[in-house]
Amino acid sequence: MSAALLMLMSMSGxxxxxxxxxxxxxxxxxxxxHPVTADFELRNSGNQPLLIKEVRTDCGCTTVSFPRDPIxxxxxxxxxxxxxAKQMGHFTKQIGIYxxxxxxxxxxxxxxxxxxxxxxxxxxxxxxxxxxxADVNNIEFDNVNRGDRPFQKIHIKNNGTETAEPVIMHxxxxxxxxxxxxxxxxxxxxxxxxxxxxxRLRDLGLTQTSVYLGSFLxxxxxxxxxxxxxxxxxxxxxxxxxDQRAKAPKMRLSAGSLEMGSxxxxxxxxxxxxxxxxxxxxxxxxxLQMFTIGLEVSxxxxxxxxxxxxxxxxxALAKGLKAARSRPRVLMITNDPENTKVVINxxxx
Numbered sequence: 001m002s003a004a005l006l007m008l009m010s011m012s013g014x015x016x017x018x019x020x021x022x023x024x025x026x027x028x029x030x031x032x033x034h035p036v037t038a039d040f041e042l043r044n045s046g047n048q049p050l051l052i053k054e055v056r057t058d059c060g061c062t063t064v065s066f067p068r069d070p071i072x073x074x075x076x077x078x079x080x081x082x083x084x085a086k087q088m089g090h091f092t093k094q095i096g097i098y099x100x101x102x103x104x105x106x107x108x109x110x111x112x113x114x115x116x117x118x119x120x121x122x123x124x125x126x127x128x129x130x131x132x133x134a135d136v137n138n139i140e141f142d143n144v145n146r147g148d149r150p151f152q153k154i155h156i157k158n159n160g161t162e163t164a165e166p167v168i169m170h171x172x173x174x175x176x177x178x179x180x181x182x183x184x185x186x187x188x189x190x191x192x193x194x195x196x197x198x199x200r201l202r203d204l205g206l207t208q209t210s211v212y213l214g215s216f217l218x219x220x221x222x223x224x225x226x227x228x229x230x231x232x233x234x235x236x237x238x239x240x241x242x243d244q245r246a247k248a249p250k251m252r253l254s255a256g257s258l259e260m261g262s263x264x265x266x267x268x269x270x271x272x273x274x275x276x277x278x279x280x281x282x283x284x285x286x287x288l289q290m291f292t293i294g295l296e297v298s299x300x301x302x303x304x305x306x307x308x309x310x311x312x313x314x315x316a317l318a319k320g321l322k323a324a325r326s327r328p329r330v331l332m333i334t335n336d337p338e339n340t341k342v343v344i345n346x347x348x349x
Contacts, residue, residue, distance in 0.1 A: 015048035016101035020108075021176065027112030028180035028191065030085045038182050040079040040108050044071045046101065054098040055079065061086060062093045062110065085114045112181070121155040121189050129213045129225040131160035138325045141196050141231040143341065154192040154227070158184040160215065168192060169212040169221055174200035175229065177211075196231060205287030205333040207231045228325055230291060237337040249306070250279030251336045253344070258330075260348040263318045269348060273312045277304040279336065285310075287333035294320025295328055295346065316348050 020042045030036045044050035049070035057064055065080045081095055090113045096105035125133035135155040144150060156179070158164045164184045168177035176195045184190045192213075201207055212225040219225075240248075254274035263269060277283040283304040288297060296315040304310050314330060321328055328346040 016044060016046040016050040016099065018050065018097065018099060018101050018106050019043050019045040022178065023107070024109040024111065025182065026178065026180040027083070027110065027182065029118045030083070030112050030114050030181070031118050032088060032114055032116055033084075033086055035082050035084050036112065036181065036183075037080060037082045038110055040081070040095075041076055042079060042097075043076045044073055044101075047073045049073065051100045052097060053100065056096045056098070056105070057081075058094045062095070064095060066097075079108065081108075081110050083110060083112070088114050088116070090114075118188065121157075121191070123155060125155065125157045125189075128159075130219065130222070131158065131164060131215045132166060132213055133157050133159055134213060134227070137227050139194060139227065139229045140326070141229070144196065144198050144201075144231055144233050146198055146201075146233065146236060148198045149195060150198075151193050151195040154194065154213075155189060156184070156192055156213065157189045158186055158215075161186055164215045165217065166190060166192065167214045167217050167219065168194070168227075169214050169219070170209075171211055172209050174198070174207075174231075175209075175211070194229065198231075198233060201231060201233045203287075204233050204235055206289040206291065206331050207233065230326075232331065232341060234340050235286070235333065235335070237340065240337055245337055247280045248338075249277050249281050249283035249304075249334070249336045251283055251334055251339045251342065252276045252278050253342070257345040257347055258314055260314075260316055260346060262349040263316075267318055269316045271314050271316075271346075273314070273344060274309050275299075275304060275312055276309045277306055280306055282306075284335045285332055286335065287331070288312075289331045291329040291331060292321065292324035292326055294318075294322070294324050295330065297330055312344075314344075314346060316346060321348070 025038045027036045051070050052066050055064045055066045061084045063082045067077050071077050092111040095108040098105045123135055125135050127134045127137040139152050141150050166179050174197050179192045208230045210226050210228050212221045258271040260269045260271050285302040294317045298313045301310045330344040332342040
């Protein structure tokens with residue numbers, strides 16, 4: 001085979017390629033005979049113009065619109081689908097995209113449930129975020145192992161006078177969000193599902209970030225729309241043999257929590273916990289972090305030999321803790337297979 005032919009095959013293999021972050025949209029509850037519309041955002045990830053030849057649906061109850069002109073390399077585009085909601089109950093509709101990118105179609109999926117009356121979340125929405133409100137403004141993914149893909153939900157309500165198309169902004173690459181339904185009428189609610197891909201987390205221990213709830217794509221980012229998200233990734237000891245466990249380090253704390261009483265008008269208070277290694281090999285404190293602002297910590301050594309003790313000193317700052325969103329805690333990640341993750345609660349008034 002000639003070099004020119006090999007080059008041609010390589011170029012043609014990546015000439016046009018359709019990619020998307022989400023092949024499935026769940027519309028949630030839909031009122032009977034009230035059509036629902038959803039937009040799939042896709043991208044031409046190839047290096048040549050993409051042409052959508054045809055888009056097929058699996059029944060006449062679903063209509064679709066798509067760009068008829070060629071889509072330049074690297075550009076995004078929308079496939080807009082509308083389901084007529086003329087049949088009660090759950091539905092899943094398939095949409096096939098035929099293009100010059102492949103001989104096989106790309107398949108998208110639209111799902112939901114048609115009901116006689118839409119029932120919204122009946123709980124409280126204490127956190128105001130622009131025209132929207134939410135039931136939580138802080139999410140914790142705790143005890144995550146590499147390979148886990150946990151998710152948590154946020155209930156959202158539209159307090160405005162116009163239909164909202166909520167979006168979660170500033171998502172890092174290890175998080176993904178889906179909001180159903182994609183549009184919320186005034187006075188109604190939706191559910192945002194936040195999904196974690198633990199393979200994309202870079203470090204063991206605590207990873208923290210902030211995302212923002214917007215009423216529409218391109219909405220202004222502001223502190224009142226902030227949702228803080230923390231993740232604790234644990235080290236893996238699944239392949240450890242019984243002999244290795246017998247020779248492992250063993251952590252003992254002088255106290256499982258730190259009782260610091262009340263500030264009593266003071267700006268700060270201090271406390272101390274001793275960490276002793278009762279095992280047979282070196283105890284490594286791999287990570288030492290705080291879940292909240294308002295804490296300062298110091299550890300006199302991170303490698304603790306058998307029989308040795310280290311001192312963990314904690315300073316609580318009144319001003320910082322007043323603004324904290326979650327309980328004050330200190331997190332340690334260690335190489336003790338029985339205590340890979342140690343959380344010390346800081347109890348202070």
